[in-house]
Amino acid sequence: MLNAILVMAGIGLALGGILGWAAIRFRVQEDPLVDKIDAILPQTQCGQCGYAGCRPYAEAIAKGEADINLCPPGGEDGIKRLAELLGVDPKPLGEGLESKPKSVAVIDEDACIGCTLCIQACPVDAIVGAAKQMHTILPDQCTGCELCVAPCPVDCIHMEVVKEDLNTWKWRYPIFHMKKVP
Amino acid sequence: MNGSPFTLLANNSVSAVMLKVMAALIPGIIAHAWFFGPGIWVSLLLCSALGIGLETLALLMRARPLGPALKDGSVLVTAWLLALSLPTLAPWWLYALGMLFAVVVAKHLYGGFGQNPFNPAMVAYAALIVSFPVYMTQWPAPVGVAPHGVGLGEALDLVFAGQGGISPDAYTAATALDTWKTQIRMGKPVADILALPAFGWGGGRAQELVALMYLFGGLLLLANRVITWHIPVAFLSGLALTASLLHAMNPAQHAGPVLHLLSGGAMLGAFFIATDPVSAASTPRGKLIFAGLAGLITVLIRNFGGYPDGVAFAILLMNVAAPFIDAYTQPRVFGHKPGREDRT
Amino acid sequence: MERQPRKLFHFHGGVRLDEHKAESNASPIRPMPLLARYVVPLRQHIGTPARALVCVGDTVLRGQVIGAAEGYVSTAVHAPTSGRVTAIEPRAVPHPSGLYDLAVVIEADGEDRAVDPRPLDWPHMDPSALRNRIREMGLAGLGGAVFPSYIKLNPGAPREGAGAIHTLILNGAECEPWITCDDRLMRERAGEVLQGARIMAHMLGVRRILVGVETNKPEALAALRQAADEVTEIVAVPARYPGGGGKQLTYTLTGVEVPAGGLSTDVGIQVFNVGTAYGLYRAVVQGEPLVSRIVTVTGHVARPGNYEARIGTCIHDLLAAAGGCLEGANGEIVGGPMMGFELMDRDAPVTKAVNCVIVKSPVLFPPKPEALPCFRCGACAQACPVQLQPFEMYWYSRTRDFGKAQAYKLFDCIECGCCSYVCPSHIPLVDFFRFAKSEIWERERENQAADQARARHEFRTFRLEREKQEKAEKFAKAAAAAKAKAAAGDPADPEAAKKKAILDAALARAAKAKEEMAAAGIAPKNVDNLPPRVEKEIAEIETRRARVPHPGQEDPHD
Structure with a gap:
């Protein structure tokens, strides 16, 4: 009896030792979770999730403080990828949030008074201009966060949906008649 | 939107493939009928009818369109293979159970045509041999060897009305593999075994x-x-x-x-x-x-x-x-170096 | 030429197709009459679109550059005839999307005056200058890929590990059914084609030219053999689709596989289409830029054949020249039936990439049957010339598992269509692969945009932090200075005292005015009778303001 206990304990210790050694020896250096989440977020920096930007939202998700369905620009696909990363079930976009087509802000340059408020609001420095000078938006850099729209005192900024062109056109999902469920 | 190619190979369809498979089975079936009596026609027809019925039922329950799935003919191939794998002249419910396993369990529970991880006819065969080993070994003896030849009418009787009329011993015989196995266990010399009918x-x-x-x-x-x-x-x-x-x-x-x-x-x-x-x-x-x-x-x-x-x-x-074998035996793609490359 | 027949190599898979060449290859190439209007897109090649050099109202001559090459991967675009530019605007272009793209519309003046041709003294020209001239001549691969030719004619700087270019392959295989423009070109202008090839060989410094032509074009083979010289070998290759794919033809002729993701120059081989060689001949020897090409018009039309059409010829004009569509026509294919695409708009013009227009009819191109599930029969894998497993790629593309699709080498797919062609379940496999590829590309674009946005946001955060710090430092310095002053017994700054007095007076005035109004029972009227939209806005602003602390400040609306 004692022998058996000793043998089992010995085996247990030996195997535990091997596992412990392997855990250190073969440790995979991985990006911290926050970086991985941040890499999935679209970096719009729009704050619709209620956090000050994508990174803070990523940190909140990593800490378990925020849900994964608060990012409208990331859309369904983003939620799916977050769910996959975190090993949870995907869910629909949070209440009151809606996914919009990708847009960029456009300044009506005739109306702009050069107040710089939008420049201060832009999270990615995509607006060029100076005080009392006309401002303009760099469409390639604009993330479509809409943060510049509200501060404008003369309402000269509006959002324009980005149109498909030959560079961004995509082949559609092929029509497949098999699953014609009534 | 449908893109190129705009032409497809003519006379090429799933049903054409299945028809070719069934046509290729016919020489074997004729030989079977020739040597073992016409009972095989009964089981083929029975399995085919059961197959179409069960396929229709399963499709209806899964709310899938009937046309394409019935037209592809895959259920008939399954039915024929099962009919050829099961002993001829077995009671009808054996075929019915087998087709139920093949069509409903092995095929449609896994998602229907193209999704089954196991060959449906073999799933049915395995289920039956585990559940009804005795029925599954009662193969008709070849014509001439059996004391009693079974005609078409009698075959119908045997399959549908039970085996009341004649004892299975009259028309069945152990198969070669079966005989070998039992005789070897009994310690018979090989030469004697091979001389058995x-x-x-x-x-x-x-x-x-x-x-x-x-x-x-x-x-x-x-x-x-x-x-x-x-x-x-x-x-x-x-x-x-x-x-x-x-x-x-x-x-x-x-x-x-x-x-x-x-x-x-x-x-x-x-x-x-x-x-x-x-x-x-x-x-x-x-x-x-x-x-x-x-x-x-x-x-x-x-x-x-x-x-x-x-x-x-x-x-x-x-x-x-x-699937595992496939994953490890991917052919070398044109322009890639031989040997397994890292699959991300 | 009496030579040992070359040993040919057999690439995997491929399919034999009904050729349908006889419909259009019987008659000589027909010139198109001069038309009243041409639409010349600025994006006719792979890479950056050309930059318009003309304005609306300008008059142009045939061969005049109207769009300049922009950046490295680009080439010029020329006016197809003399006339006036009437518009530079998005127009229908031959593209599967049916989207419009920027084009120069030229109203012909009917005189067809040309700029003076400038033949080049190519054997004695500086190679770099010669390439630049070719860039300005608008040469791009006419086999369909339209890659700017001047880049491919640069023998220098082979990639690491690759040797010098030793072989030039001229692709006259024309493996797609229906198309015969290269066939007719080789039959009628074999000398010019090979002259173009010699210029290419000269530029690349190669001593061996192989011309691959499928055996189903005996007349073209004979004509080429007649015109060939010592260094040029005309090789008949078996007619098996897609034997005219660049990598497939290279393998058939040399047994060398172009590495995946690489170029044929990595293995010392350069491949050009015969049409490009002819275009190069015209550009270099005759000094005419690329303003026309040969287009096969075939299928359900009255007079199928090959037409020499100017770039910018609208396809409806082209079809009219071919006698118009016959009764029952139902659409057009641009390119071949295996890799082409459905034309969305007949106003789209012939571009450098358009080698064929096939008019469809339900008899010639029966509607595709409904797709059935894949049963992994493997017919697609047997037909795939790249030895892919299309049914696996299909499975993952269909379920949008793009990572897995890529692991099965999705991007090695050349979209030749063999898999879809042989599929007994009639699954549009290539459509799924095109879909998966464009989704992956979009994801790639999105990731790049996200990375850029992240970097810019991080820099901005850093900048704001730095500015805050600088301000704080400045403030601290000023405070320290003030303290030092105070410590030195300096009296209060008279300037500051004056400012404070003015401010206090103003505040007092405002408070008094408000009090007076309140005493008189007057409330500010600017918030009465507002439309609900404005009221909602105010409420929103108020909630926003509530969040922002305003110490020591009273709300004027209270």
Whole structure:
């Protein structure tokens, strides 16, 4: 009896030792979770999730403080990828949030008074201009966060949906008649 | 939006493929009817009718369109393969249970045509042999060997009205593989065993000719490019090699390769069942491994296992491994270096 | 030429197709009449679109550059005839999307005056200058890929590990059914084609030219053999689709596989289409830029054949020249039936990439049957010339598991269509691969945009932090200075005291005015009778303001 206990304990210790050694020896250096989440977020920096930007939202998700369905620009696909990363079930976009087509802000340059408020609001420095000078938006850099729209005192900024062109056109999902469920 | 190509190969469809498979089965079926009596027509028709009925039912329950799935003819291939694998003249409910397993459990519960990980006919066969071993070994004896030949009318009686009229002993006989197994256990010498009426010149009496007709049908499939050579060649080689090896080691215990090739479900399995593309491995090297191992396992089950034939279990076992085999035998893509590259 | 027949190599898969060449290859190439209007897109090649050099109202001559090459991967675009530019605007272009793209519309003046041709003294020209001239001549691969030719004619700087270019392959295989423009070109202008090839060989410094032509074009083979010289070998290759794919033809002729993701120059081989060689001949020897090309018009039309059409010829004009569509026509294919695409708008013009227009009819191109599930029969894998496993790629593309699709080498797919062609379940496999590829590309674009946005946001955060710090430092310095001053017994700054007095007075005035109004029972009227939209806005602003602390400040609306 004692022998058996000793043998089992010995085996247990030996195997535990091997596992412990392997855990250190073969440790995979991985990006911290926050970086991985941040890499999935679209970096719009729009704050619709209620956090000050994508990174803070990523940190909140990593800490378990925020849900994964608060990012409208990331859309369904983003939620799916977050769910996959975190090993949870995907869910629909949070209440009151809606996914919009990708847009960029456009300044009506005739109306702009050069107040710089939008420049201060832009999270990615995509607006060029100076005080009392006309401002303009760099469409390639604009993330479509809409943060510049509200501060404008003369309402000269509006959002324009980005149109498909030959560079961004995509082949559609092929029509497949098999699953014609009534 | 539908893009190119705008032309498709003419006369090419799933139903055409299935029809070719069924046509290739016909020589074997005719030989079967010739040597074992017309009972096979009953089971073929019964299984086909059951198959269409069950397929319709399953499709209705799954709310899928009936037309395309019934037109593809895959259920008829399953029905015919099962009818040819089950003993002829078995009671109707055995066929019904088998088709239920094949169509509903093995096919539609897994998502229908193209989704089944296992060959439906073999799932049904396995389920039946585990549940009803006695019925599953009562094969009709070849015409001339049996004391009582069964005509078409009697066959219908036997299948549908139960076996009240005549005792199974009158028209059934143990198959060659079965006989070998029981006689070896009883310690009979090989020469005496092979002289028993169950054996012909190479395999089971008459069975060997049916097997050759299946081989002929299989060659037709090859010629029509419905199947590739890999699976039949590897399956039969694996079977013959293993059998030869065991036979060489202990001839008094293990039958030679010819008996193994020409009895039981070897030929039917090699050309018609293991080649089922849905459940088999699909890369060229994968097919060789898949079928070679299936042949090996078949002989191991026949020689060491409790069941007389091992084709069904061997193929089912290898079905499990098929995705894994495929993953490790991906062919070299044009312009890539030989050897396995890291798959991200 | 009496030579040992070359040993040919057999690429995997491929399919034999009904050729349908006889419909259009019987008659000589027909010139198109001069038309009243041409639409010349600025994006006719792979890479950056050309930059318009003309304005609306300008008059142009045939061969005049109207769009300049922009950036490295680009080439010029020329006016197809003399006339006036009437518009530079998005127009229908031959593209599967049916989207419009920027084009120069030229109203012909009917005189067809040309700029003076400038033949080049190519054997004695500086190679770099010669390439630049070719860039200005608008040469791009006419086999369909339209890659700017001047880049491919640069023998220098082979990639690491690759040797110098030793072989030039001229692709005259024309493996797609129906198309015969290269066939007719080789039959009628073999000398010019090979002259173009010699210029290419000269530029690349190669001593061996192989011309691959499928055996189904015996007349073209004979004509080329007649015109060939010592260094040029005309090779008949078996007619098996897609034997005219660049990598497939290279393999058939040399047994060398172009590495995946690489170029044929990595293995010392350069491949050009015969049409490009002819275009190069015209550009270099005759000094005419690329303003026309040969287009096959075939299928359900009255007079199928090959037409020499100016770039910018609208396809409806082209069809009219071919006698118009016959009764029952139902659409057009641009390119071949295996890799072409459905034309969305007949106003789209012929571009450098358009080699064929096939008019469809339900008899010639029966509607595709409904697709059935894949049953892994492997017919696609047997037909794939790249030895892919299309049924696996299909499975993962269909379920949008793009990572897995890529692991099965999705991007090695050349979209030749063999898999879809042989599929007994009639699954549009290539459509799924095109879909998966464009989704992956979009994801790639999105990731790049996200990375950029992240970097810019991080920099901005850093900048704001730095500015805050600088301000704080400045403030601290000023405070320290003030303290030092105070410590030195300096009296309060008279300037500051004055400012404070003015401020106090103003505040007092405002408070008094408000009090007076309140005493008189007057409330500010600017918030009465507002439309609900404005009221909602105010409420929103108020909630926003509530969040922002305003110490020591009273709300004027209270």
